[in-house]
Amino acid sequence: MTDHDETAGLRPRALAWVNRHLEAGERIVGSEALHGGITAEMRRLTVAAPDGGSRYLVLRTFVDVEHAEDSLDREAGALTQLAGTGVPAPGLVAVDPTAAHGEYPSLLMTHLAGRTVLDDEAVEKRVPLLARQLVAIHALRPVERPGRYVTSTTADTVVTPEGADAAAWAAAVDVIRGPAPPYEGRFLHRDFHPGNVLFDMPPSGPAGARITGVVDWAAASWGPADLDVAHCSTNLALLHGPAWGMRFAEAYEEAGGVLAATSGERLYWLVRDGLAFSEEVGPVSRPWREAGRTELTTRVVEERLAAYVTELMETLG
Template sequence: MTRHDEAEAVRPLTLAWVRRHLNADERIAETEVLHGGITAEMRRLTIAARDGSTRDLVLRTFVDVEHAEDWLNREADALTLLTGTGVPAPALVAVDPAAAHCEYPSLLMTHLTGRPVLDDEGLATRVPVLARQLVAIHAVRPAQRPPEYVTLTTADTVVTPKGADAAAWAAAIDVIRQPAPRYEGRFLHRDFHPGNVLFDVLPPRPAGARIMGVVDWAATSWGPADLDVAHCSTNLALLHGPAWGLRFPEAYEEAGGVLAAAANERLYWRVRDGLACSEEVQQVVQSWRQAGRTDLTMRTVEERLDAYVTALMDAVG
């Protein structure tokens, strides 16, 4: 077996578990490693039936990851909840959150067509589409709320990029020293950004972009809509430039979304997410480069993060 084959192979216990959730006349015909994720191993499994038909499933595995059981329970609950809501999410096939059957905590779900689009071309068309999708997610009203949102970044853990505007970053850090504003709770994806959105984009017609699916529901939470909007804004700022991070909240409101009424409350959530990204720039850059954005170096992304945080602080005078 080659090293490439070993990377794609499903571990023995997990393989047996997957097979138990297939139809009697089905087998796993092919596996493919999916790149772009940060915390989980992702594999596409091509399932073949005796009559020659095929379908694809996705196997998500957390290897030695803290909180894996909680994340997979959240994802399983979210996928079940979203069935029939109109939000294009995978369907849950099976989940083993505590690794009772698999080598590591795992989840099996249907495969959605489409792909993440991280290129600059066509972005002006995609941003309003992203905003409308996020408004639809926030409109979901679960009978049982997911856990309250968590933010781990503190004023002491922020990593100020080398050469950053020291005054702007100091002011931003002071913002998150304050208590979180009161908010009206919403159903949050909590990791909504272009890398977790699958587009069906025909190259000759980028204006016809439409979303085929939203993936990675492991951090589903209950909290302020501003937090999801802020997270997508930060990612857009780093992928495409600070102006796009500033543009996304406007697109969200144009799509019918409601954000905090007070400017200082909006600032709090946007700054908090921007500063949180400072702690994981290296992981983010590696993920994007694997997905094809080889132009995004650590330095480029750090400079964009600095420019974005500085723009947020400049906006409040």
């Protein structure tokens, strides 16, 4: 729902900065908070044109977020590289990574149609679409490569969920104690999952669903395709059950994607991403509940994560 005050939620300096990037005669007539993100404030701005038409822009603001400058530089660079590629990403309007013009580091971009879909219903229809979209992203060969991928989880920071198979989790932790396998670099989204993908879901039913946008490119980087696949797999496992996490890698290959050659190499990336979620189950699951998946309590998500990592070890370990 749009706020009653046409500029509600917009800080004064940020509003002035946005206004400088509007077309002549345009003005902001609506401001609506967008929910679902973890690190950034998002607002959809309704912009009215002199001829009576209107359009939307999205303002992404990082408030007290560490490494905000790097994230916004990465996102601005990715959106610039993605323009004209066929990947449905927002268009970059302006970026202020150091808060030189506003209260906080921010990025202004075009708005994409569609909505996120996190329900269990028709997940079997959406998984192949997600896989095909990720293959298309990995096929890009940008003129300038983004920065190298980053991982923060270590064997010493993993939090084993209560009730998890201790032996399986200990073995999983041992997997990431070793060096990363060799890989052929690809253009990565690095946070590709259903919460960052927009769908058009026609009234005729899920068979006609299509992807209309991929958002949140703040972690765009260069690295192994397996890492993007692993991240989406973990999200699917937690949203829809461990079986869907296991299924996504298969769907990616069926769509033409190429993963690591050996099961041990694939296991490394899958486990690394799964274990990373052990440190942030609460922040990850909160937006899902806000979006309507109220049954996905922190405990339920912990149980799914425990089962997923165990199944990875039993299947590929």
